[in-house]
Structures are given as structure tokens and as C-alpha cells.
Amino acid sequence: MRALPIQPASASTADAVEAGGPGGGQQRSAPVVVPLRHWGRWIAAALVLVVAGALVSAFATNPDIDWSAVPRYLFSGSILRGLWHTLLLALLAQGVGIALGVLLAAMRLSENPVTRSVSWLYIWLFRGTPLLVQLIFWFNLGLVFHTISLSVPFTGLTLFSESTNTLITPFAAALLGLALNEGAYMAEIVRGGLLGVERGQTEAAYALGMTPGLTLRRIVLPQAIRIIIPPTGNEFINMLKTTSLASVIAYDDLLNGAKNIYNQNLQTFELLIVASIWYLVATSILTIGQFYLERHYARGSSAALAPSLVEVWKRSLTLRRMVKA
Amino acid sequence: MSDPLVVAEGVEKLFGPQIVLKGVSLTVAPREVVCIIGPSGSGKSTFLRCINHLERIDAGTLEVDGELVGYRRAGDRLHELRPHEVASRRAKIGMVFQRFNLFPHLTVAENVVEAPCRVLKRPKREVVAEAETLLERVGLAAKRDAYPASLSGGQQQRVAIARALAMRPRLMLFDEPTSALDPELVGEVLQVMRGLAEDGMTMIVVTHEMGFAREVADRVCFMDDGCVVEEGPPRQVLGDPRHPRTAAFLSKVL
Numbered sequence A: 001m002r003a004l005p006i007q008p009a010s011a012s013t014a015d016a017v018e019a020g021g022p023g024g025g026q027q028r029s030a031p032v033v034v035p036l037r038h039w040g041r042w043i044a045a046a047l048v049l050v051v052a053g054a055l056v057s058a059f060a061t062n063p064d065i066d067w068s069a070v071p072r073y074l075f076s077g078s079i080l081r082g083l084w085h086t087l088l089l090a091l092l093a094q095g096v097g098i099a100l101g102v103l104l105a106a107m108r109l110s111e112n113p114v115t116r117s118v119s120w121l122y123i124w125l126f127r128g129t130p131l132l133v134q135l136i137f138w139f140n141l142g143l144v145f146h147t148i149s150l151s152v153p154f155t156g157l158t159l160f161s162e163s164t165n166t167l168i169t170p171f172a173a174a175l176l177g178l179a180l181n182e183g184a185y186m187a188e189i190v191r192g193g194l195l196g197v198e199r200g201q202t203e204a205a206y207a208l209g210m211t212p213g214l215t216l217r218r219i220v221l222p223q224a225i226r227i228i229i230p231p232t233g234n235e236f237i238n239m240l241k242t243t244s245l246a247s248v249i250a251y252d253d254l255l256n257g258a259k260n261i262y263n264q265n266l267q268t269f270e271l272l273i274v275a276s277i278w279y280l281v282a283t284s285i286l287t288i289g290q291f292y293l294e295r296h297y298a299r300g301s302s303a304a305l306a307p308s309l310v311e312v313w314k315r316s317l318t319l320r321r322m323v324k325a
Numbered sequence B: 001m002s003d004p005l006v007v008a009e010g011v012e013k014l015f016g017p018q019i020v021l022k023g024v025s026l027t028v029a030p031r032e033v034v035c036i037i038g039p040s041g042s043g044k045s046t047f048l049r050c051i052n053h054l055e056r057i058d059a060g061t062l063e064v065d066g067e068l069v070g071y072r073r074a075g076d077r078l079h080e081l082r083p084h085e086v087a088s089r090r091a092k093i094g095m096v097f098q099r100f101n102l103f104p105h106l107t108v109a110e111n112v113v114e115a116p117c118r119v120l121k122r123p124k125r126e127v128v129a130e131a132e133t134l135l136e137r138v139g140l141a142a143k144r145d146a147y148p149a150s151l152s153g154g155q156q157q158r159v160a161i162a163r164a165l166a167m168r169p170r171l172m173l174f175d176e177p178t179s180a181l182d183p184e185l186v187g188e189v190l191q192v193m194r195g196l197a198e199d200g201m202t203m204i205v206v207t208h209e210m211g212f213a214r215e216v217a218d219r220v221c222f223m224d225d226g227c228v229v230e231e232g233p234p235r236q237v238l239g240d241p242r243h244p245r246t247a248a249f250l251s252k253v254l
């Protein structure tokens, strides 16, 4: 906490006392507050610096790493195209995943035993199998279903028919796999959020004549969002990285872009660094976005408005507790 | 006298094997104020919740405003109501909870305006103007843009009353509206309720405020162990109870 009841000893006040302003001698001066010195923190910081420095120098001075290749490839067409594909896939998969999650969570909490079981089964299936297996499964759907068609039963009327291999492109397979899988995880997150809203809120809404659907939309979901956002932010950051699995099914993502280059020039390490830089940039931007989103939805809560991001960083970075002079 | 607004006959309610209401009968006329008193766990809240369709009754009949709670009568059959039918019946009954249950993500004014706009589909401008009047009436016009978390308990409960009144209910249910308040805040809420009673609102009030019951209630009803043990004018029930259980309860709380 910043608010100290008494004037702390900062350099300026100490000087003022020594200088002894006019009449300063007669008054009893306030006691000098000596802040607790955290010696352990300083020692730990020194150790961290030494280890980090050794690591950085091990990489920086390594003759087998051509550092000049990193800026050269950072903005190359293949990398930027891959980055764009990665962002697109992550955004779409997460969006569909959130929508699915809300739907599945509402089904899971409904009083209808059929929807409840369907939701349970879905979550069981998609959480219980590896994502990589699901991706390869969707990609190879054409092996067992040669065409996908939509027809009106009992009439022989076909509205739509297409070969599976044409429909299931690497992008479609990746989106299907990631979104359906994400839906299962989001369902659990949304369900947790909905259950986190006090039962009295639903009752108050019902008592006002609101239907269950209206109550969910207007009263419960907006409050649940506050609980849902932090884990969803984590999910999105995870999703951004998980899209790299799609390179296995030949989707042209960031990792694949890097791979295509290092398969030719053999600068594997350098290009992995290039890809990692972009992943880091993207996840950092998301982290900042998540911070402001959380702050926005904290309105109306009893906690005071959170400080700005810069303020938070400053606070977490200061070793010594800062006292206002 | 006009037709009664609430008629309960032999209402029973079970939670699993536990019988919580064991045949409760009570009639409330329009403009009447009935206070329900009784020890904790005697089923007072459950009874109020049954009236407002928040709990389904297991036996007996319960009518509000001439309509069966939870069912639609068609000839000699009773059809269970659909969720939206239940909702539209609840819209005519206001309820105030012990823990206020204001919507924390909405401002005071938004709390009041939400249901009349979305449920009754009344024009926004008209509803906002009426909300203004209601908030003035409970003495909180200045707080219209505040969030509930920044209000005291007494202020929150007064907003909750305004929110319920905005639906223009035929009947108001109060479930221990002052039990969660600091003692110095009880008066302001009771004052608002007294005003409502004077304006002729039909009210069923579960309360431990014996002073309020004595002054405001037309009838006091003592419940114990899922039964209405005794009911009558406040002077009689509170001053000269006929039943030993009533006397025992009163000697503890007075």
C-alpha cells in the first residue's frame, strides 16, 4: 500500500531537517521512518542478472548462429504470409470455440436431460483425445467419406455435393480441429463462469418476470464474463501457439513459413528464432489487450479501478518499495 | 370486499424427504398488509417463494389474482405452465430479498429500468421518467448513475424496492428485507415500506421487526415448523397470543 500515515523519510525531508528551517528547532520534528531494506531481493536480482547474462552471451557469441539472418528474414514474404495465416486461424478458431463453448455450457446447465447429455458427451470426446490426432483425423476425412452432400430426405433431391478432398483443405481441417476442440475447453470455462454468478441474481431476474433466456443474456452472462475473460485470454494465447500444430497437416502457417525457408538454406535455428519473435510479439499484444478488457469488465465491482498497465509494470519491477516524497 | 388476491389452501412443499410446508392456508385481500413471523427454518421464505413460482408446490392449491400458481386451468384439466408463461405471471408480483440481489453490473437507474423495458416492452423514455420518480420516492434520485457496490445496504434495499415497483406489481413480497442491514439502516427501509402500505399496496412481509408488524400490518401470521400456528390482528397475536408456541417465540424476540 502506498498511503502511509506519517511523512516518510525521503532524501528531501531529511535534508530539510538538517538545514533547520526558520523556527524548525523549536518544533519537535516528526520521527524519521526507515523503510525495511530487502537485502535478499538485491542478492536474488544480482544472481538472476549473472545467469541471464551468461545465457545471452552463450547465444550471442555462438559462431554457429548467423544473427544477421534474423532481421533479414523477419519481414520476408513467406514469414509474413505465415504470420497472417496463423493469426487468421487462431482468431477464427477461438471465435468459433467461444461461441460453441457458450452454447455447450448453456446446454450443460439446462434442465433438458437430452441437451445436458449431448454437451457432456461432446466435452468428453473432444477433451479426451489429443488435438494432434483430431487434426490429422479431419485432414484425412476424405479417406472414408469420399463426398459430402446435403440432400432432402425421402425426395432424392440433392442441394449440395462436393468431394471431401476439395472441401477439407488444410485450412478447413485445421479450423475444424482447433475450433471443435476449443469448444470443449471453452464450455468448461463458460460453465465455471455461469456457476460463479450468485444464484440470487437469477432469482431476482426471475422475480422481475424475466424469462430464463433473457436472464442468461442480460443478467448472468454479463457478470460471468468477468470470471470468463482471464482464462479465455489464456486460451487465446495458447491457441495462437497451438496453431503451429497445423503445420503438420500442411497448413501454411508461421512455423511452416519458417520451415519452408530453412529446408532450403539450412539456417534452422535462425528461422526458429524469427518465428519465435513473431509468436512473442503476437502473444504480448494479446496480453495487453486482455489487461484492458479485464479492466473494462471490472466496472461495477467493489474493487477500485485497476491502475494502468504501465503503472502495474512499474510496481512489479521496483525492488524497493517506492514511497511518495 | 373484493376478491382476495392470494388464496393458499393446504399448501405443502417437500425438499427430498423433508416436509417444509405442511398445509399452509392463508388468504390476503387487496390492499392488505400481512406480516409473517416465526422462527428460522419454519418455512416462511419457502412459502413466499411458492407464491412467486420460484418453488413448485407438492400439494394443495395456491391462487394469485384468480390464477393458479404454476398451472393454467382449461376445463377440468390443469396444464403446467411454460417458462415464458410462468415469467409473465411473476411479472405481476414484486419481490424484495434479504440480500437485495441488485444487478451489480448495472447502475441504479439501469437496475430499475431493465425489466419494464425488456419484459413489459414499455417505451424506454416513459420507463426512465417513471424510474426517476420511483428513485425520488425512495430518496435515491441522486444515486441514479452509481453502481450498487458503492451504496450502503439500506440504499441498496431501497433501490431493490424501486426496481420491484417499476414493474407496477399487484402484490409485493418482502423476505426479511431488513435482516441483512446494520441496525441504523433498518429505519430508512421500513419507512419506504410504510409509505407503500399507506398507498394501498398489497404486501406480504416476512420480518423480525415486531414494531413494524404492530404498526403497519393488518394481520400478523405466526408460522412454525411448516404450519400457520396462529393469525389475527397484530394487537392480538403480538400482545395476547392464544397459542403457547407463539408466546414462546415472542418471549424470545421481544
Ligand SMILES: Nc1ncnc2c1ncn2[C@@H]1O[C@H](COP(=O)(O)OP(=O)(O)O)[C@@H](O)[C@H]1O
Pocket: B015, B020, B038, B039, B040, B041, B042, B043, B044, B045, B046, B047
Ligand atoms: N432449496 C432447498 N433445498 C432443500 N432444503 C431447503 C431449501 N430451501 C429451504 N430448505 C429447507 O426448508 C426449511 C425452511 O426454510 P425457509 O423457508 O428458508 O425457512 P425460513 O425462511 O422460515 O427461515 C429449512 O429447514 C431449510 O433447510
Ligand SMILES: [Mg+2]
Pocket: B044, B045, B046, B175, B176
Ligand atoms: Mg427465510
